[in-house]
Amino acid sequence: MGVKKISIYDIAKHFQIAKSTVSFIINGKAEERRISKELEKRVLGYVEEIGFKPHYLARSLATGKSNSIGLIVENIGDSFFGPIALKIEERAKSMGYRVVYSSTLGNTQEAIDILKLFRETQVDGYIIVPPVGMEEAVEEVMREGKPVVVFDRMLDGVQVDYIGTNNQEITYAACMHLVEEGFKNIGFVTLDSSQSQMVERLNGYKQAIDQNNGNEVVLSVNYCSNRSDYKNEIKQFLQEHQQVDALFFATNYLCVAGLETLRDLQKHIPEDIGVAVFDENDLFRLFDPAITTIEQPLEDLSKAIFQTLQKRILRGSNRVVYTKKIIPSRLIVRQSTIRRK
Amino acid sequence: MGVKKISIYDIAKHFQIAKSTVSFIINGKAEERRISKELEKRVLGYVEEIGFKPHYLARSLATGKSNSIGLIVENIGDSFFGPIALKIEERAKSMGYRVVYSSTLGNTQEAIDILKLFRETQVDGYIIVPPVGMEEAVEEVMREGKPVVVFDRMLDGVQVDYIGTNNQEITYAACMHLVEEGFKNIGFVTLDSSQSQMVERLNGYKQAIDQNNGNEVVLSVNYCSNRSDYKNEIKQFLQEHQQVDALFFATNYLCVAGLETLRDLQKHIPEDIGVAVFDENDLFRLFDPAITTIEQPLEDLSKAIFQTLQKRILRGSNRVVYTKKIIPSRLIVRQSTIRRK
DNA sequence: TAAATTAGCTAAAACGATTTAAATAATTTA
DNA sequence: TAAATTATTTAAATCGTTTTAGCTAATTTA
Numbered sequence: 001m002g003v004k005k006i007s008i009y010d011i012a013k014h015f016q017i018a019k020s021t022v023s024f025i026i027n028g029k030a031e032e033r034r035i036s037k038e039l040e041k042r043v044l045g046y047v048e049e050i051g052f053k054p055h056y057l058a059r060s061l062a063t064g065k066s067n068s069i070g071l072i073v074e075n076i077g078d079s080f081f082g083p084i085a086l087k088i089e090e091r092a093k094s095m096g097y098r099v100v101y102s103s104t105l106g107n108t109q110e111a112i113d114i115l116k117l118f119r120e121t122q123v124d125g126y127i128i129v130p131p132v133g134m135e136e137a138v139e140e141v142m143r144e145g146k147p148v149v150v151f152d153r154m155l156d157g158v159q160v161d162y163i164g165t166n167n168q169e170i171t172y173a174a175c176m177h178l179v180e181e182g183f184k185n186i187g188f189v190t191l192d193s194s195q196s197q198m199v200e201r202l203n204g205y206k207q208a209i210d211q212n213n214g215n216e217v218v219l220s221v222n223y224c225s226n227r228s229d230y231k232n233e234i235k236q237f238l239q240e241h242q243q244v245d246a247l248f249f250a251t252n253y254l255c256v257a258g259l260e261t262l263r264d265l266q267k268h269i270p271e272d273i274g275v276a277v278f279d280e281n282d283l284f285r286l287f288d289p290a291i292t293t294i295e296q297p298l299e300d301l302s303k304a305i306f307q308t309l310q311k312r313i314l315r316g317s318n319r320v321v322y323t324k325k326i327i328p329s330r331l332i333v334r335q336s337t338i339r340r341k
Numbered sequence: 342m343g344v345k346k347i348s349i350y351d352i353a354k355h356f357q358i359a360k361s362t363v364s365f366i367i368n369g370k371a372e373e374r375r376i377s378k379e380l381e382k383r384v385l386g387y388v389e390e391i392g393f394k395p396h397y398l399a400r401s402l403a404t405g406k407s408n409s410i411g412l413i414v415e416n417i418g419d420s421f422f423g424p425i426a427l428k429i430e431e432r433a434k435s436m437g438y439r440v441v442y443s444s445t446l447g448n449t450q451e452a453i454d455i456l457k458l459f460r461e462t463q464v465d466g467y468i469i470v471p472p473v474g475m476e477e478a479v480e481e482v483m484r485e486g487k488p489v490v491v492f493d494r495m496l497d498g499v500q501v502d503y504i505g506t507n508n509q510e511i512t513y514a515a516c517m518h519l520v521e522e523g524f525k526n527i528g529f530v531t532l533d534s535s536q537s538q539m540v541e542r543l544n545g546y547k548q549a550i551d552q553n554n555g556n557e558v559v560l561s562v563n564y565c566s567n568r569s570d571y572k573n574e575i576k577q578f579l580q581e582h583q584q585v586d587a588l589f590f591a592t593n594y595l596c597v598a599g600l601e602t603l604r605d606l607q608k609h610i611p612e613d614i615g616v617a618v619f620d621e622n623d624l625f626r627l628f629d630p631a632i633t634t635i636e637q638p639l640e641d642l643s644k645a646i647f648q649t650l651q652k653r654i655l656r657g658s659n660r661v662v663y664t665k666k667i668i669p670s671r672l673i674v675r676q677s678t679i680r681r682k
Numbered sequence: 683t684a685a686a687t688t689a690g691c692t693a694a695a696a697c698g699a700t701t702t703a704a705a706t707a708a709t710t711t712a
Numbered sequence: 713t714a715a716a717t718t719a720t721t722t723a724a725a726t727c728g729t730t731t732t733a734g735c736t737a738a739t740t741t742a
Contacts, residue, residue, distance in 0.1 A: 058728030077424035399698030
């Protein structure tokens with residue numbers, strides 16, 4: 001089965017020359033190695049003719065570079081991570097890298113296993129959206145000298161490049177906007193997680209509430225794959241906190257569950273309850289009423305991620321100061337929060 | 342930079358034994374190779390102690406297996422392809438495979454390049470959502486004996502395993518439902534593409550229209566990344582076909598553009614115009630009014646895809662009959678098409 | 683015209699495993 | 713106790729590249 005693959009050795013044999021010569025020619029080092037133009041042309045012609053492609057793994061084994069980067073996200077099917085993965089992939093491709101991806105679904109052990117697997121595959125660099133508890137695993141990878149960029153959430157106490165957004169500031173802005181619109185009791189629906197981006201968003205909320213002498217009303221749910229669990233928790237939360245007149249959702253999928261719940265409860269947005277959410281997508285834009293969202297700039301984020309990673313790949317991981325790059329998000333105000341009294 | 346990685350040779354040296362012995366032990370062949378329990382235990386203990394992991398590439402080079410599969414989809418950020426990619430990845434992982442993915446964005450040349458790249462990387466198998474014109478490239482890969490599963494759309498004239506859904510039948514059912522609801526002039530918005538799934542969906546539409554002696558009113562737009570282009574085309578289409586009282590969208594992103602357009606034009610669903618769409622997602626479910634959709638069974642599809650691929654990986658690509666597996670979709674009727682007269 | 687330089691190419695080690703064929707040591711068998 | 717068998721282990725080839733060090737022949741220099 002399959003055609004026996006031709007190797008550099010076969011080409012060498014064909015011309016009665018050494019395979020090193022062939023290798024040099026193929027890698028564009030003919031001139032530098034002072035190989036005659038004539039031989040170069042003949043070999044290149046033959047390579048073209050038979051459609052020879054060097055064996056990727058063999059090359060990687062010899063050079064120690066795999067030309068691939070490992071992307072570990074929470075969920076490739078998510079309306080935030082999916083599109084950003086697309087952007088990352090596009091950039092990677094344009095620089096000659098392939099992307100190996102994996103979704104953690106928030107599971108730490110899973111994430112650690114994935115990291116191990118990638119490590120064994122010799123990826124040249126990592127882009128990681130880490131669940132909590134990955135500190136050690138990431139440090140281990142870095143100790144091996146591999147470039148790592150942590151994205152979306154920070155890793156506590158780990159010296160590593162990080163790209164994120166102004167979670168606290170923009171959440172604060174969103175909540176202040178709610179206050180200005182006359183909402184008095186803003187509930188905050190988030191994940192029960194110590195992930196930095198969640199903590200920051202919560203802090204932004206608290207900051208706004210405190211400043212207005214309001215009540216903090218927070219629902220923290222466990223990350224799970226099941227939407228109906230989210231719905232039940234939100235429903236119960238709303239029943240226990242009848243006074244709540246607005247909800248801020250800290251992630252898009254929580255908001256999806258929230259919108260369903262509000263519809264089930266026949267609560268009208270924004271008359272009965274205001275709604276805003278972190279992350280933008282088609283649903284929020286086209287929902288009736290359109291939902292006020294916080295939009296992360298995918299293009300800028302992916303650009304920053306990739307530039308940072310590449311710098312590391314080129315420079316090596318040591319000796320350089322680690323950067324924390326914050327790309328600001330944008331508050332998009334829509335009808336779901338407009339209720340001027 | 343980086344810690345020098347330990348190799349099988351280092352372990353051999355440590356025990357003053359041959360590296361082949363170490364290799365056998367690590368690969369669980371100690372018994373079969375009659376290596377003493379005692380040595381096996383010592384080596385395994387040491388391996389554990391120092392956390393040795395065999396070099397993936399070296400192993401792949403020696404065995405000819407890379408334990409990775411290449412996934413080529415249209416757009417990993419799409420609300421259909423993203424979630425299905427997640428499912429595929431989960432299955433792959435559970436079988437010990439990694440997934441390398443890439444998005445074509447409908448570009449044939451891009452897809453061919455990706456395929457080439459994957460080929461060079463020695464992936465063990467391919468899952469491909471092919472743009473038109475990939476026939477030859479896919480055949481070439483198959484000639485090399487690599488397992489290929491084509492998904493979502495068929496590849497004309499290529500002998501290859503295919504997993505898809507009952508596009509024509511279910512689209513027919515959806516359109517018949519529109520008819521039954523009293524819609525008289527159903528417009529069909531699709532891609533200007535000869536992709537099989539698009540052709541089948543169109544045929545399902547035509548079948549329903551013909552059967553009811555209706556008028557075929559079809560808008561074929563070019564695949565592009567820009568939503569506003571879609572919107573403009575749809576707007577113009579609606580202006581040129583004032584009589585149209587329902588729209589069926591052949592893909593989710595066309596429908597997103599369509600919903601925006603209808604909103605811009607202040608057309609009410611379903612009073613002014615009915616709406617149905619191929620593929621289900623949060624937006625369609627929660628839109629007001631909820632949109633009638635055709636839901637492809639992600640779980641079953643991914644299962645079928647992976648099972649088919651695995652069969653090929655195990656059996657080799659030759660000598661077996663190629664299968665076309667059709668996993669039926671489900672029509673989910675919602676308010677956007679309910680207008681009984 | 684001998685020595686130095688340069689042009690053009692090659693041999694062999696290395697990357698880190700797997701795998702086949704075989705060697706050696708211990709134990710049975712006859 | 714020599715031959716046969718079995719239990720352990722090993723050497724070396726292989727996978728397909730890259731890369732370092734060096735060789736030979738032609739040319740230039742002195």
